[in-house]
Amino acid sequence: xxxxxxxxxxxxxxxxxxxxxxxxxxxxxxxxxxxxxxxxxxxxxxxxxxxxxxxxxxxxxxxxxxxxxxxxxxxxxxxxxxxxxxxxxxxxxxxxxxxxxxxxxxxxxxxxxxxxxxxxxxxxxxxxxxxxxxxxxxxxxxxxxxxxxxxxxxxxxxxxxxxxxxxxxxxxxxxxxxxxxxxxxxxxxxxxxxxxxxxxxx
Amino acid sequence: xxxxxxxxxxxxxxxxxxxxxxxxxxxxxxxxxxxxxxxxxxxxxxxxxxxxxxxxxxxxxxxxxxxxxxxxxxxxxxxxxxxxxxxxxxxxxxxxxxxxxxxxxxxxxxxxxxxxxxxxxxxxxxxxxxxxxxxxxxxxxxxxxxxxxxxxxxxxxxxxxxxxxxxxxxxxxxxxxxxxxxxxxxxxxxxxxxxxxxxxxx
Amino acid sequence: xxxxxxxxxxxxxxxxxxxxxxxxxxxxxxxxxxxxxxxxxxxxxxxxxxxxxxxxxxxxxxxxxxxxxxxxxxxxxxxxxxxxxxxxxxxxxxxxxxxxxxxxxxxxxxxxxxxxxxxxxxxxxxxxxxxxxxxxxxxxxxxxxxxxxxxxxxxxxxxxxxxxxxxxxxxxxxxxxxxxxxxxxxxxxxxxxxxxxxxxxx
Amino acid sequence: xxxxxxxxxxxxxxxxxxxxxxxxxxxxxxxxxxxxxxxxxxxxxxxxxxxxxxxxxxxxxxxxxxxxxxxxxxxxxxxxxxxxxxxxxxxxxxxxxxxxxxxxxxxxxxxxxxxxxxxxxxxxxxxxxxxxxxxxxxxxxxxxxxxxxxxxxxxxxxxxxxxxxxxxxxxxxxxxxxxxxxxxxxxxxxxxxxxxxxxxxx
Numbered sequence: 142x143x144x145x146x147x148x149x150x151x152x153x154x155x156x157x158x159x160x161x162x163x164x165x166x167x168x169x170x171x172x173x174x175x176x177x178x179x180x181x182x183x184x185x186x187x188x189x190x191x192x193x194x195x196x197x198x199x200x201x202x203x204x205x206x207x208x209x210x211x212x213x214x215x216x217x218x219x220x221x222x223x224x225x226x227x228x229x230x231x232x233x234x235x236x237x238x239x240x241x242x243x244x245x246x247x248x249x250x251x252x253x254x255x256x257x258x259x260x261x262x263x264x265x266x267x268x269x270x271x272x273x274x275x276x277x278x279x280x281x282x283x284x285x286x287x288x289x290x291x292x293x294x295x296x297x298x299x300x301x302x303x304x305x306x307x308x309x310x311x312x313x314x315x316x317x318x319x320x321x322x323x324x325x326x327x328x329x330x331x332x333x334x335x336x337x338x339x340x341x342x343x
Numbered sequence: 344x345x346x347x348x349x350x351x352x353x354x355x356x357x358x359x360x361x362x363x364x365x366x367x368x369x370x371x372x373x374x375x376x377x378x379x380x381x382x383x384x385x386x387x388x389x390x391x392x393x394x395x396x397x398x399x400x401x402x403x404x405x406x407x408x409x410x411x412x413x414x415x416x417x418x419x420x421x422x423x424x425x426x427x428x429x430x431x432x433x434x435x436x437x438x439x440x441x442x443x444x445x446x447x448x449x450x451x452x453x454x455x456x457x458x459x460x461x462x463x464x465x466x467x468x469x470x471x472x473x474x475x476x477x478x479x480x481x482x483x484x485x486x487x488x489x490x491x492x493x494x495x496x497x498x499x500x501x502x503x504x505x506x507x508x509x510x511x512x513x514x515x516x517x518x519x520x521x522x523x524x525x526x527x528x529x530x531x532x533x534x535x536x537x538x539x540x541x542x543x544x545x
Numbered sequence: 546x547x548x549x550x551x552x553x554x555x556x557x558x559x560x561x562x563x564x565x566x567x568x569x570x571x572x573x574x575x576x577x578x579x580x581x582x583x584x585x586x587x588x589x590x591x592x593x594x595x596x597x598x599x600x601x602x603x604x605x606x607x608x609x610x611x612x613x614x615x616x617x618x619x620x621x622x623x624x625x626x627x628x629x630x631x632x633x634x635x636x637x638x639x640x641x642x643x644x645x646x647x648x649x650x651x652x653x654x655x656x657x658x659x660x661x662x663x664x665x666x667x668x669x670x671x672x673x674x675x676x677x678x679x680x681x682x683x684x685x686x687x688x689x690x691x692x693x694x695x696x697x698x699x700x701x702x703x704x705x706x707x708x709x710x711x712x713x714x715x716x717x718x719x720x721x722x723x724x725x726x727x728x729x730x731x732x733x734x735x736x737x738x739x740x741x742x743x744x745x746x747x
Numbered sequence: 748x749x750x751x752x753x754x755x756x757x758x759x760x761x762x763x764x765x766x767x768x769x770x771x772x773x774x775x776x777x778x779x780x781x782x783x784x785x786x787x788x789x790x791x792x793x794x795x796x797x798x799x800x801x802x803x804x805x806x807x808x809x810x811x812x813x814x815x816x817x818x819x820x821x822x823x824x825x826x827x828x829x830x831x832x833x834x835x836x837x838x839x840x841x842x843x844x845x846x847x848x849x850x851x852x853x854x855x856x857x858x859x860x861x862x863x864x865x866x867x868x869x870x871x872x873x874x875x876x877x878x879x880x881x882x883x884x885x886x887x888x889x890x891x892x893x894x895x896x897x898x899x900x901x902x903x904x905x906x907x908x909x910x911x912x913x914x915x916x917x918x919x920x921x922x923x924x925x926x927x928x929x930x931x932x933x934x935x936x937x938x939x940x941x942x943x944x945x946x947x948x949x
Binding site: 165166167168188237239240242243246247280282307308309310311337 | 460464470472522525526527529530532533536537540541
């Protein structure tokens with residue numbers, strides 16, 4: 142059983158992401174870490190703006206479904222990779238915006254965000270006078286291999302960046318809880334929207 | 344009589360398409376195949392975001408209205424062309440977005456979509472590492488002639504693409520049922536929106 | 546007294562125009578011709594997305610207020626110019642979109658719209674294979690002088706175009722009734738949005 | 748205690764600004780001057796589209812919180828700077844749009860807005876045939892220093908412009924009351940949106 146509060150938090154996050162245009166078709170997925178350590182995550186194949194009451198299921202930290210007849214989101218392994226690495230992470234959001242998709246397709250290994258007031262929404266950045274390099278990974282249907290590349294990136298830097306992009310596929314962010322994850326997603330998407338506009342009218 | 348469930352599915356699809364900006368003025372049209380083989384389709388002249396209860400009518404597979412005093416959507420023949428060709432098709436959507444209109448006016452005979460995660464929303468594409476060529480047909484007020492060109496395109500390829508565009512006029516997509524058709528429309532429009540942005544900031 | 550139905554039609558049109566982003570701040574105005582020939586028009590100074598119940602007043606065909614203590618929209622003279630010229634005109638809408646504002650600032654004496662399916666939303670255009678020249682007038686705070694230039698344009702062509710733009714200021718459209726006027730406004734704004742996007746990515 | 752009416756006006760303004768996309772994550776802040784001279788202002792750390800009932804607090808004209816355990820918005824000093832300077836100012840809005848962020852990052856010391864009908868929404872501009880120079884200040888986490896630069900700008904001109912921008916951070920506007928401040932914010936953001944589009948398709 143998943144506590145009703147957690148299911149509702151996931152469904153409400155999906156509605157908000159849909160309103161903002163970040164979960165087209167069946168794109169995107171959403172999860173929270175439950176009190177007992179299990180992960181509640183959206184099932185595969187649903188529109189995230191209209192998650193039904195039974196559209197959330199549980200997996201363990203390695204992504205194994207508790208109920209073997211249900212299929213979790215295809216990228217469950219990326220959610221679990223985040224929960225295993227960051228013990229404080231309580232919620233993970235994967236969105237699929239036009240800005241993230243377009244910029245990630247044009248980017249190299251990272252997108253640099255600098256001098257935005259909204260950088261303060263990320264941990265460890267008390268000022269706008271800063272820069273972060275958001276990793277951009279090539280898309281891969283082999284999620285285990287994709288997660289191992291994410292881990293390599295985390296291992297290579299002293300502090301992991303507050304999210305990452307998959308090329309042509311969208312962003313991943315996380316935070317202590319769902320409200321915090323939504324704030325980070327909105328901050329990140331806002332800066333990506335600014336970048337997309339800026340690059341066009343230099 | 345049209346079953347209330349089907350009428351409501353059509354009206355709800357229209358409201359969603361309006362919210363997303365894809366049915367301006369009286370543009371766009373929506374249909375479903377009923378259990379007895381008839382087609383329920385939006386009547387001509389209404390705004391698809393505000394379809395009245397009597398705004399849906401039935402035609403046969405050749406587009407002939409059951410009630411001769413009602414006028415079906417002008418492009419009924421295109422809907423029927425899809426239902427005749429694809430026996431699994433249960434719903435057809437015709438939307439009219441800015442992205443589809445602008446790109447189709449600038450395109451040649453096709454728009455290629457490649458390396459998008461959302462390509463997986465289309466049948467027979469289990470990976471993003473793929474490409475589809477969406478046909479773009481010149482607009483034509485002679486719907487029979489237009490449908491014959493659509494059929495020619497379908498005949499010329501081993502597998503029909505999951506939709507097509509009419510120049511300056513919008514997109515057509517279909518699926519087994521209405522939820523499936525809406526997912527395909529959202530996936531297609533998302534990728535067209537990305538293409539429109541990408542072509543501007545190369 | 547203004548019939549409640551007419552007041553509500555004006556308020557609903559304002560809410561729709563606000564949802565579509567076409568009446569920022571106190572911009573835009575809305576009117577209908579009443580059965581007795583008077584014009585019901587939005588009062589000056591209100592946000593058109595939130596017109597109060599007493600936010601509509603009546604003027605005669607020359608724009609003179611029935612209640613001398615109320616101030617009608619600044620461009621009442623343009624509404625009346627339309628009602629005087631076109632005896633069939635039952636509703637007039639003035640919107641203020643980003644696309645209309647930007648394009649009208651960059652245009653010469655007209656904006657040409659051609660080969661759009663949505664041209665069929667305008668009277669006398671049964672096909673997309675057509676073109677209309679929308680007049681663009683220089684802005685002018687002297688509304689009487691502005692209306693006389695509009696009239697000159699109407700006099701110079703065999704059939705008046707279905708609307709016009711004022712530079713940096715927005716569009717005017719009209720139709721037999723309010724639903725018809727909203728359809729024309731949506732069709733026109735859609736094509737202007739397409740033009741704005743097209744000119745950017747040639 | 749804050750009068751319920753003032754708290755609700757602040758919360759409603761936040762919902763409107765969120766609907767328009769101007770308060771992503773925890774960005775933006777909102778205040779009103781109470782009848783007794785105190786300032787009611789949003790607390791720090793909340794999403795302004797979802798301000799809770801206890802999300803508003805009071806400070807004096809120098810920004811000192813009445814309740815020492817609550818933390819006001821980080822830029823409270825800028826709100827108070829406006830209230831101290833303009834005795835008629837009854838409400839202050841700070842929004843954070845994509846257009847304002849992108850344009851302010853590209854601008855020099857000011858952004859000039861000219862020949863827009865919506866300039867009439869600003870005080871002392873009865874015509875579109877006018878121009879205003881909106882100051883653009885470099886962002887600074889030292890709010891006192893930032894406010895002193897704002898004051899210098901006000902001191903240097905005969906009439907203070909109706910708002911200002913902080914680079915990469917958004918806009919500040921004010922008016923006699925909350926409805927008036929919202930109208931000015933909408934007018935300003937509309938013109939900035941037009942500028943962003945115009946600069947791209949010259």
